[in-house]
Amino acid sequence: MQVLVLGAGYVGLSTSVTLAYLGHEVVLVDINPERVESVQAAHSPILEPGMDELLAEVRSQGRLCAAVDAGGAVGRADVAFIAVNTPPDVASGDANMAYVQAAAVSLGRQLDPSHQVVVVNKSTVPIGSANLVKSWVEDGWRSTHPGASPNGTFTVASNPEFLREGQALSDSLYPSRIVLGTDVPWAMERLKALYAPLVHQSFPAPQAVPRPAGLTTPIPVAATDRVSAELVKYASNAFLATKISFANEIAAICERVGADVTQVMAAVGQDPRIGPQFLEAGVGWGGSCFGKDLSALMHTAREYGLQPVLAEAAVDVNRRQRLWLVRQLQATLKTLKGRRVAVLGLTFKPGTDDLRDSPAETVIAELARLSARVAAHDPVAAEAARQAWPYPAEYVSHVGDALVGAEAVLLVTAWPEYATLDWAQWKDALERPLVLDGRNLWAPDDLRRLGIEYYGVGR
């Protein structure tokens, strides 16, 4: 099929590369010329395993090209995805739809009445937005065809995305489920045909992104109405965030009663009704999705006079949990003024270069407020953090530069390279051998045996 994708971020790029790999012809449009140039040069503008390899493959086969303007590609497209950003609107708590609006209007302007297209919302949008997108596409159409009706030329469907950063391509090629929301039969048939190779996994797995062992086919397809599809996304993220906050609430109880949350949640997760994932206690969740999606879901609930008590509690627990490291540090060192503190890990989770709504920012902001001297390290995002975050901190690209002379080491992001830090070597470089493990990454006994004072979350 001819596919158009608006937005070359984590979602749009992964969708484009995946669909091109499956054999579709994809045009990827982004208003950011640097991202477009990077895709054209077969160099991924984002850090994702396998992306460079697959991008090079689909580019060399001529199945994916990128541009700053869709041009005639809208008129040829069988399916046009909107995968632009929907950042939080700080004032209202709802999602900011300005980028989606601009994308929808630009599609409408270039519709070709002789060719039917399914416009697909892949961005995470507030519930009921499909109607808004329809009206914006019509606005675009009317601006170029005064008086004419676009009736029948397009329909809007919802197809939320569930990929995780750091494994975006694996999640795109081997999804847990595909949610298709539309009441229009021809649109549903077209989307099912688009995704058929994914559903039946009828493609050779690329070497760079191997098929997970035990993947069962067909991949489930949830065919729903549009509003339900939109709500699936919010409900999924709210549930996952709540699971983590639940583990953190149990962790706080563990600390008081002398239990170890890693042992507790490991056994809790063995119940198949609960499952082991997202039960890790730590310094809380972050990233570009959970916070804004919970906020948008709560906003919608309140619009209807409902109080979203569970979502509110998940957010409250997370707010408190992000400060766990600083509170523990105060309890141990008492005063923080002038103390040199190493902060390890800045991205919101390992395996990504994404700093959006990262717990590390909350930690560094609070340490700066308390006049500690922060030396922060991240394997990929130290320089980006220096530019993005306005706090007086030193950002270093060698972990040793953060550790030397530190009076405390605070782990925020569980990058694998931290798991293998040789503490026997680094202990002597520390001003004081104090480690606060915000992700329960290290074995407490191993560090304590070396004479390091160790605290983990809920342990």
Ligand SMILES: NC(=O)c1ccc[n+]([C@@H]2O[C@H](COP(=O)([O-])OP(=O)(O)OC[C@H]3O[C@@H](n4cnc5c(N)ncnc54)[C@H](O)[C@@H]3O)[C@@H](O)[C@H]2O)c1
């Ligand atoms: N990142 C994730 O893990 C993830 C997972 C699932 C869903 N989502 C949702 O998917 C959407 C996209 O997220 P993302 O992380 O890929 O965002 P992103 O910020 O990485 O990328 C969005 C891209 O859209 C481009 N853009 C903005 N307006 C445009 C326009 N009018 N035309 C063309 N391009 C335009 C931007 O320049 C940017 O490159 C959001 O709604 C997000 O909530 C994200």
